[in-house]
């Protein structure tokens with residue numbers, strides 16, 4: 619099978635984008651999962667945190683499906699949605715669009731550049747659900763706000779929410795970030811366990827002063843990634859709920875792959891988050907796959923020049939984080 623892919627990233631969270639809208643691919647469900655496991659493998663020439671499949675939609679400008687590197691499908695992906703937003707806007711000659719995702723149709727739009735010459739997009743993150751059934755998290759209570767889960771830690775306090783993919787968030791200090799507790803508890807809740815039967819994305823959040831936080835995420839289906847867009851959005855909301863940041867204000871969210879900005883909106887009893895950040899292309903490639911043999915060959919690869927500009931932003935961010 620011959621497939622064209624675009625490799626790109628949002629805050630270093632990298633994806634292979636496959637266009638099923640204008641190409642005549644006829645993947646089965648099993649093939650999409652298999653492609654994710656095969657092409658995302660870091661031991662190969664491609665490697666990525668996941669695959670973004672872009673499809674036709676009956677009711678929106680396009681549809682996004684996100685498969686994690688382990689072949690599991692997730693309901694949402696914030697960093698990936700920025701790449702899909704760019705792809706669709708450029709394909710359709712628009713500055714804004716609506717993208718159908720598994721659980722919601724989301725507004726996306728081209729934004730003023732977050733850093734000179736860095737393609738920047740804003741995407742809507744919603745719905746936000748606090749019911750533990752939405753994750754699911756099996757505790758004998760309806761919600762979890764800044765509370766302990768003794769099975770995971772005697773010390774840390776967690777908030778659980780779905781945006782709509784599942785997130786478990788703890789606000790921590792530098793000392794906690796330097797331990798391996800995040801890895802240990804993330805592996806526990808993403809293996810066979812009674813609390814999170816479907817696994818969960820686990821984020822540790824360090825406040826960096828007014829309007830700024832640092833977020834590190836262990837992603838379900840992947841492991842530690844440079845950044846997770848839905849996690850940074852959910853973390854921004856949790857810091858607003860705890861009075862550490864303000865609603866309707868820009869929050870700078872630093873991560874190991876760069877920086878994004880979030881604005882948390884409170885609309886009555888509901889929440890919605892704007893996630894603003896880069897949508898950077900690395901290269902276009904043509905790939906010949908043999909799924910039955912579990913192998914592929916990259917037959918053509920053409921690099922975009924824009925990553926070198928992004929690396930300047932990343933260097934500034936790393937410098938800022940060293941000072942903090």
Ligand SMILES: N[C@@H](CCC[C@H](N)C(=O)O)C(=O)O
Pocket residue numbers: 631668684686691692693694695696697698783784819837838839840843845846847848849
């Ligand atoms: N990296 C993504 C989230 C991808 C899905 C996640 N691993 C899950 O299984 O829920 C993002 O930027 O939001």
